[in-house]
Structures are given as C-alpha cells and as structure tokens.
Amino acid sequence: MSLAEFEDWQLALAEEYAREQVAAGRWPEAGAVDRAREESLARLPQGLATPRMLLLRGVDADGEPVGQAWVGLDHPRGAPGVAFLYDIEVLDSRRGQGLGRALLSAVEAATRDAGLGALELNVFGHNRVAIALYDSSGYTVTAQQMRKAL
Template identity: 60%
Template sequence: MSDVTVRAARQDEYDVWFEETAAEFAAEQVASGTWTEDEALEKAREGQRGWLPQGLATPGMLLLIGERDGTPVGRIWIGLTHPRGVPDCAFLYDIEVAAEHRGRGLGRALLRAGEAVAREHGAQALELNVFGSNATAIHLYETAGYRVTTQQMRKDLGEESAAP
C-alpha cells in the first residue's frame, strides 16, 4: 500500500484548489440536474466562501495536501465540526488524487491520512457525501469501511417519465 503524508495547504495551493473544486462541484451539480449551467459556477464559489469565510485561516477547517516522497499527489478538505452538528463527527468535504497519480492506491492512502488527522483533532467519526454517479469514489469509501447512513434519490419527470 502506498504511503501518503499530509501537510497544510499553502495560499497558492489554496487559490488553485478553490477554483478547481468550485468548477468540479458546479459540473457535478449540473450533471445531476440540481443547478443550471448558467448559475452553477457562481453558486459553487458562493458555497465554498460560506464554508471558508477566512480561507485557509477558517477555524475548524483543514485543507491538506497529500504527498508521497515529497511530491504532491492530492488534496483533502476536512471540517472538524459537522455541518449538521453531529457530535464528535468530522466531515469530509473533498478529496482528490491528481489525475496523473490515480490508480496506484493513493486515494485510499490519502483518505487514511485524513482520517488520522481528524482523529488527532478529536473526531470519533468521519462522514461525507458522494454523488451517486461517482462509482469509483463509492467503491473506495465502501472498501474503506464507510457505510450508507442516509440516501437521497431523484427521478426526472419528463413527459414520458413513468415507472417501469
């Protein structure tokens, strides 16, 4: 298994992360039918600014860079306070392995490193949301011991939409 260490993100890394993550989240929202393409990017940026009003200095938020042998391979964003107030439970907002480093077990190692940091900060559990269309992430979380605690479902109701 690949070893990954994590360190706090620098400002330049945060600036790039902020824009990339907003664009990715906006695209997921458009693909899932939640937002329109016209509004998605600005809504994603607004949401991130809401969660990170002080950027890297936002209390209780960890923006970490995963490294293997000194080379950045990914990033992880963990909130030490759960957004719905679940006691002793941190929240994983984002995790991503850089495209050129995927397929080597680094996602699992990065997740494990993030879990360790959350534990060091007193978290007894780590929760996350994952888009239903992200089979790779779902598989990672299931095989890492995560279980479904809630589930949201959707059906588009077009003119011809009918139950089978």
C-alpha cells in the same frame, strides 16, 4: 497548502462541484461555478486560517503534490463528534496507484487526532470509483437521496 495552492484549489473545486451539481440535476448550468465558489467561501471565510477546518495536501515520496483534502471538524448539520469530509481529490495523472486510499487514511488519522470519533461525507451516485473506495474503507450509507427523471 500554500496560499497559491489554496487559490488554485478553490477555483478547481468550484468548477468540479458545479459540474457535479449540474450533472446531478440539482443546479442549472448558468451561474453554477459562482454558486459553488460562494458556498465554499462561506465555509472558509478566513481561507487557510479558517478555524476548525483541515486543509491537507497529499504528497508522494518525492514531495510532489498528488492531491488534497478538506475536512470540517464541525459537522455542517451539527452532528456531535462527527467531522465532515468536504473534498478529497487525487490528481488525474496519479489515480489508480492507491493514493486516494492513502490520502483518505491520512484524513481519518487527522480527524481522530483532532478528537473526533467519526467522519461523514457525501458522494454523488454516479461516482462509482469513489463509492467503491468508501465501501472498501468501511464507510456505510447513512442516508440516500434518489431521483427519477419523468
């Protein structure tokens, strides 16, 4: 990932994460993008050069970007030997072509190559497409948060 790609991705990531948090009822809309950006920057204080972070760019056979992924080699809650997938995204125009599955496989391989034995992630409950991908890729639910509007 180039520096320009990184900066564009950081903004898009913050906007999407903020939308997800607002939709899930976890954050108010006001200030959500700024909050998301602050959280991301706190985890990536040195940008692309932040130690123990993998920032992967997915490209097609022609070398055209199709998506990206962000993996922390140290779990945010300290789980030993477990990496954490903070983000995986395929461009809207390239979805439905098996590229998400291919990118996820590449993430898993990079995680194994880094010496870790497991990969964990969070997925919003309304993201049925992602849940289906993770289910079919062998991921299991280890914790679940639920909410009911009253």
